[in-house]
Amino acid sequence: MQRKAYGPGVAALLAAVLAGCTGSSDTGGATDDSNPGQPGTATAAAEPGRYATLPEPCRAVGRSALDALLPGIKQLTDETRREAAYTGSPTLTFDTDRKVGCRWKVESPTATDHLSVDLERVVSYDTSVSDDSQAELLFAEQRTAARLPVPAPTGTGTGSPFPGASAAAAGASPGPTPSGGATPSGSADGTQSGTPSGTPSGSATPAGLQPRVLDDLGDEAFLDDALGSGGSTAKRRTITVAFRTSNVIVTIQYEEQPATVGTVPDSEEMQDKARKLASQLAESLAG
DSSP: OOOOOOOOHHHHHHHHHHHHHOOTTTTTTEEEEOOOSSSTTTOOOOOSSOSSOHHHHHHHHHHHHHHHHHHGGGGOHHHHHHHHHHHOOEEOEEEEEEEEEEEEEEEEESSEEEEEEEEEEEOOSOOSOOHHHHHHHHHHHHHHHHHHHOOOOHHHHHHHOSTTTGGTTTOOOOOOTTTOOOOOOOOOTSSSEEEOOTTOOOOSSOOTTTSOOOOOOOOSSEEEEOOOTTTOOOOEEEEOOOOEEEEEEEEEEEEEEESSOOOOHHHHHHHHHHHHHHHHHHHHHHH
């Protein structure tokens, strides 16, 4: 069998097709460009956050701190119960790489105390937004949800009612204020922050201890002080201290309910204990 011979015209056509498929820069052919439209340039990814892991939350609070926050813990005579009280209960989360927490509860003849510590490591999924910036946005939402009272404007003669509040005035969103009263915290359980109108004498948060921004803790922080509405039971006070350090947000909630009706937990004492624990956790993270 004879092989079919291709004419000169067909050979030239094949050569032209092959040259088009394998063109190079020398012949004007196409080149690979991973970023068409902006050849030779690339967008720099935002900086990652400082923290890539989280501490074990139930071990983050030392025994001396638990002794101060939960006075009834040292009164437990049963050693097994006392050790369990010190150990705490881990919070159930589905991603311990991103969120962890621990809870403690101790009852005593005088009061029932609760403590919770939650830590969240914020990661930005937008390459143009850093982890720190994303954490800052989330913390601003948390501070806004707390509905801290708006600081008095300068020049009114009263000054800012709490230190550092002016730094977050723009970020706070106090919501509607009831007629004749201070801004409530908006807690779902009926607790209130500040000094609302009509609050019985002796149960309001003392002056200088109202919910406020803190300027000496982490990159930014705030404190909320909410007193239960009372009723037929003893008034429950809940202190919340939250702070952000780089891309980690820490929230401490400390609650006490006295066993005796009419007893009001001391605001200053509880705030001092919660703030001391917050400072210890901030130092631990920094180290």
